[in-house]
Amino acid sequence: MSRVLEFQDIRKSFDQGAHYLSASGYVDQGEVLLIRGPSGAGKSTLLKILARLIRPDQGMIYWEGQPYRAVDPALWRRKIHYVPQKAVMFEGTVLSNLQTPFRLSSMSDELRFDQEAALKYMELLGLHPDMLEQQAGTLSGGESARVALIRALLIQPQVLLLDEPTASLDDERRDLLLQVLVQWLKEDDKRAILMVSHNAEDIKSLPFYRVLEVSMHKGAE
Amino acid sequence: MDYSYIPISNLQLLLSIILVLLTGLVSAFMQLGLLKSLLWGTIRAFLQLTIIGYALTFIFAVNKLYIIIPILLLMAFVASREASRRVDKAPESPLLISFLSLTASTFVVGLIVVMLIITPEPLYSARVMIPIFGMILGNSMNGIALALDRMYSEIHAHIEEIEELLALGASPWEAVQDYMKAAVKSGMTPTINSLMVVGLVSLPGMMTGQILAGMDPQNAVRYQFVVMIMIAAAVAIGCLLIVLLSYRKLFTEDQALIEALYQK
Numbered sequence: 484m485s486r487v488l489e490f491q492d493i494r495k496s497f498d499q500g501a502h503y504l505s506a507s508g509y510v511d512q513g514e515v516l517l518i519r520g521p522s523g524a525g526k527s528t529l530l531k532i533l534a535r536l537i538r539p540d541q542g543m544i545y546w547e548g549q550p551y552r553a554v555d556p557a558l559w560r561r562k563i564h565y566v567p568q569k570a571v572m573f574e575g576t577v578l579s580n581l582q583t584p585f586r587l588s589s590m591s592d593e594l595r596f597d598q599e600a601a602l603k604y605m606e607l608l609g610l611h612p613d614m615l616e617q618q619a620g621t622l623s624g625g626e627s628a629r630v631a632l633i634r635a636l637l638i639q640p641q642v643l644l645l646d647e648p649t650a651s652l653d654d655e656r657r658d659l660l661l662q663v664l665v666q667w668l669k670e671d672d673k674r675a676i677l678m679v680s681h682n683a684e685d686i687k688s689l690p691f692y693r694v695l696e697v698s699m700h701k702g703a704e
Numbered sequence: 705m706d707y708s709y710i711p712i713s714n715l716q717l718l719l720s721i722i723l724v725l726l727t728g729l730v731s732a733f734m735q736l737g738l739l740k741s742l743l744w745g746t747i748r749a750f751l752q753l754t755i756i757g758y759a760l761t762f763i764f765a766v767n768k769l770y771i772i773i774p775i776l777l778l779m780a781f782v783a784s785r786e787a788s789r790r791v792d793k794a795p796e797s798p799l800l801i802s803f804l805s806l807t808a809s810t811f812v813v814g815l816i817v818v819m820l821i822i823t824p825e826p827l828y829s830a831r832v833m834i835p836i837f838g839m840i841l842g843n844s845m846n847g848i849a850l851a852l853d854r855m856y857s858e859i860h861a862h863i864e865e866i867e868e869l870l871a872l873g874a875s876p877w878e879a880v881q882d883y884m885k886a887a888v889k890s891g892m893t894p895t896i897n898s899l900m901v902v903g904l905v906s907l908p909g910m911m912t913g914q915i916l917a918g919m920d921p922q923n924a925v926r927y928q929f930v931v932m933i934m935i936a937a938a939v940a941i942g943c944l945l946i947v948l949l950s951y952r953k954l955f956t957e958d959q960a961l962i963e964a965l966y967q968k
Binding site for chain 1: 864865867868869870871872873874875878956958959960961
């Protein structure tokens with residue numbers, strides 16, 4: 484298996500250096516890396532660092548061997564794509580939300596919005612097709628989380644960085660979502676997932692995973 | 705131009721103290737505790753205006769560009785300091801970008817007004833340039849302070865949306881453009897509104913001054929019109945510049961939001 488994403492000696496300090504997050508790890512093709520740790524351990528921060536939404540104080544990140552500085556940030560974020568725990572919906576309908584990334588200049592012509600694929604994912608995740616015309620602001624937390632995941636899948640990332648993707652879902656919908664993720668991994672052998680999850684049930688549904696424990700250290704700086 | 709204004713003699717000026725007494729009576733009657741400030745304010749206003757009166761007399765008499773330009777730059781600096789003082793949400797002091805925006809917008813618009821529209825003799829007349837640039841600066845200062853304040857409020861209120869857009873592959877400008885537009889609009893709105901009501905609700909100070917100085921109202925109106933649209937243009941350019949100069953500073957070289965924005 485070849486390495487998709489690797490991060491070495493990532494360090495990020497908080498509260499003027501009183502605490503710091505330190506992490507190294509990697510994820511290979513077809514793999515799920517579960518990021519675990521107590522609340523406030525910096526799990527979400529690590530995902531954001533890997534998505535280049537937060538800059539680490541030190542450390543290196545490689546995507547298929549390329550150092551992160553060598554890759555355009557917009558391309559990096561689409562390919563190594565972060566989905567926050569609290570789904571962000573923009574003004575407008577669900578359809579408009581799903582189309583948002585395709586209106587961005589960095590998308591250019593390489594990828595077009597695929598409504599069929601969107602509808603297929605909606606069905607798999609238990610969302611009614613009529614929802615496309617619904618105002619996104621009226622969705623429940625669980626519905627928003629699934630729409631945000633579909634939006635992420637439609638831009639065809641290679642690595643998904645998922646922050647508690649099942650947190651707002653009931654058991655039945657959690658299973659649907661995990662099935663979609665497993666299927667997504669299988670569709671293309673280059674893909675990988677890094678996932679923060681507190682839920683033991685999540686892990687049961689995943690056929691292949693490794694665990695990375697993360698914790699916050701007392702500052703030596 | 706043959707103006708016939710009524711001068712105020714020293715005795716008449718002294719009589720204006722009656723007005724200070726009236727103000728003081730209000731404060732004393734209502735126990736507002738403003739007497740000391742009123743007294744200090746009156747003295748300061750008198751001294752400041754007297755000094756500026758002498759300074760302007762001197763500057764108008766010399767009327768050289770090497771004096772006029774530094775004075776205009778000093779005025780722009782003072783205005784930018786005041787504008788940046790009013791913006792409390794900025795992660796770093798916006799003094800430099802305020803100065804650049806105010807100076808650029810004021811000089812572009814001011815020079816058009818002086819050189820093309822008013823055309824005094826000589827073209828760089830301090831008597832024309834200093835009041836015109838002063839009016840532009842005073843208004844642009846309010847405009848850019850409003851625009852900057854609004855820009856940071858919008859960013860703070862929509863930080864998750866901006867982050868999400870970045871995650872979806874947006875460029876920094878694409879991620880914040882809606883908020884930048886709102887900021888420029890917010891800076892320009894008071895000026896546009898004042899265009900709507902001028903002459904209906906109040907007579908502007910400059911026009912009133914010219915009428916008191918003996919100018920016929922129709923001429924004073926022409927000046928006032930030029931001043932109003934000049935202010936609108938300067939505010940628009942100033943707000944646009946300050947937003948364009950500030951937005952880059954919101955992002956790291958990695959095109960992510962700077963961390964200071966998360967902490968405020």
